[in-house]
Structure formats: structure tokens, C-alpha cells
Amino acid sequence: MAGETSATRIIPELQHLAVGDRIDDATGPFSFKVARLEEPRVLVFRATIHPVTGRPLDPADTDPDSRGYARAFLDFTWAFVLEPVGEGRARLLVRVRYRCQRSPWVWAMLHGYELVDAVFAPRMFAGLRARCEGQPIRA
DSSP states (O other), rough: OOOOOOOOOOOOGGGGOOOOOOOOOOTTTTTEEEEEETTTTEEEEEEOTTTTOOOOOOOTTOOOOOTSOOOOOEEEEEEEEEEEETTEEEEEEEEEEEEOOSHHHHHEEEHHHHHHHHHHHHHHHHHHHHHHHHHOOOO
16 A cells, blocks of 8 residues: 555465455555466556546446546556576566557546656566565665
């Protein structure tokens, strides 16, 4: 959750994900759902949200909102895939995909999310690498 420190060790009771489980995003007001899980190699999160409020949405719902505006949406996935590269080693592949309503303001919000990811993703990957290598975690 936002503002919380990440775990510095594996917590056994948090190791049981299933497709459909909800994972809160640490940097925003929304959450992801586990869309695909192939343990121990593939984990895909998906969120379909209103680009400003972060409320969950169904992009097939085209009814206007209470002010008469067409429903805006941002649908995106984070895929994490481990590829073996040798004995006891793996490479982490990460892919982010976006689909959204075609309007200038939604595109502007999308680029705002990209800026947030540009700041937070390297920190997330550095922490993940440190945990995998048994190194101390820097705050």
C-alpha cells in the first residue's frame, strides 16, 4: 500500500497468489488483479481504471457518466517473466502494455503514469535485485 515500506524478507503467508487476487498499487489509488499466474515463472497484473480517479472500470461500458461525458478508461498490464539463463540464475523480463480511450487528456494522463513509473520502477527493481542477491535493502 502507498507509504508502506516493502518487506525485507519473504513472508510465507503472503506467498499464495491466485488469478483474480487484488494487489494494491503502492503509488496510486487503484489496485491490480492477478490476470495470469504460472508459478514460478510468470506473473501478470492487470488494471482497468478511470485515468484520473483510479476507480475500477469496464471499458465495454460506454454509458456516459453523470455529467454526460463518455466513459474514459486506461487498461494496462504489468508482466513479470523469469527466463532461466544458467544453473541457479534467471533474467527478469518486464513488459507494460497500455490501452486507453483515444482522447488528448487521457493520453496526457498516460504520459503522467509513465513519468511515475520512470521514477518508481528502477527503485522497485533495485530492491528486488538486492533481495534476490541477499544484499541490504536501501530505503
